[in-house]
Amino acid sequence: MTTPTIGVLALQGDVREHLVALAAADALARPVRRPEELADLDGLVVPGGESTTMSKLAVVFGMLEPLRDFVRSGRPVYGTCAGMIMVADKLLDARADQETFGGVDMIVRRNAFGRQNESFEAAVDMTGIPGGPVHGVFIRAPWVESTGAAAEVLARYDGHTVAVRQGNVLATSFHPELTGDHRVHAFFVDMVRTAV
Numbered sequence: 001m002t003t004p005t006i007g008v009l010a011l012q013g014d015v016r017e018h019l020v021a022l023a024a025a026d027a028l029a030r031p032v033r034r035p036e037e038l039a040d041l042d043g044l045v046v047p048g049g050e051s052t053t054m055s056k057l058a059v060v061f062g063m064l065e066p067l068r069d070f071v072r073s074g075r076p077v078y079g080t081c082a083g084m085i086m087v088a089d090k091l092l093d094a095r096a097d098q099e100t101f102g103g104v105d106m107i108v109r110r111n112a113f114g115r116q117n118e119s120f121e122a123a124v125d126m127t128g129i130p131g132g133p134v135h136g137v138f139i140r141a142p143w144v145e146s147t148g149a150a151a152e153v154l155a156r157y158d159g160h161t162v163a164v165r166q167g168n169v170l171a172t173s174f175h176p177e178l179t180g181d182h183r184v185h186a187f188f189v190d191m192v193r194t195a196v
């Protein structure tokens with residue numbers, strides 16, 4: 001595969017920034033809103049935003065089951081912040097009717113860093129990302145409370161897990177698309193290129 005096509009789920013959230021970051025990491029990037037738009041994608045990004053709204057809109061747009069199928073299809077998916085929440089198998093501090101696409105055997109706590117500090121930035125060492133720490137932008141960010149055996153922890157901040165990979169699914173609590181540093185997107189594009 002030379003140039004992979006990667007969708008950015010465009011129900012809600014910071015879609016444009018991901019499109020820019022993916023293009024900078026040599027992918028063909030496009031927003032997706034409808035189930036039929038998933039068919040010819042090689043990978044998908046689920047952006048940050050508000051997971052309760054994203055969950056509601058996924059139901060309204062008939063995207064919930066197609067996106068669950070997409071994750072199960074083995075094509076790579078990368079969730080940032082609210083997107084991390086959407087790829088979690090289980091949530092804490094979620095709304096009772098909140099749905100996720102699942103894909104990572106982990107429990108994610110919504111707004112986990114929020115109580116101490118609504119938003120902050122910090123250097124984060126992330127496994128698989130060469131060239132030193134990434135600049136982590138955390139905005140009402142979740143953390144990963146616990147992971148199952150198949151999930152690999154890629155980064156911790158302040159003792160909490162903030163980046164995880166399980167097979168085809170990558171998730172970060174923070175927003176690399178807001179930093180102008182495209183290394184995490186390049187890592188994901190590489191996952192897409194090498195996916196079988």
Ligand SMILES: NC(=O)CC[C@H](N)C(=O)O
Pocket residue numbers: 047048049050051052080081082083085110111139140141142
């Ligand atoms: N920056 C973000 O994506 C915030 C996530 C938001 N707190 C949620 O629960 O969905």
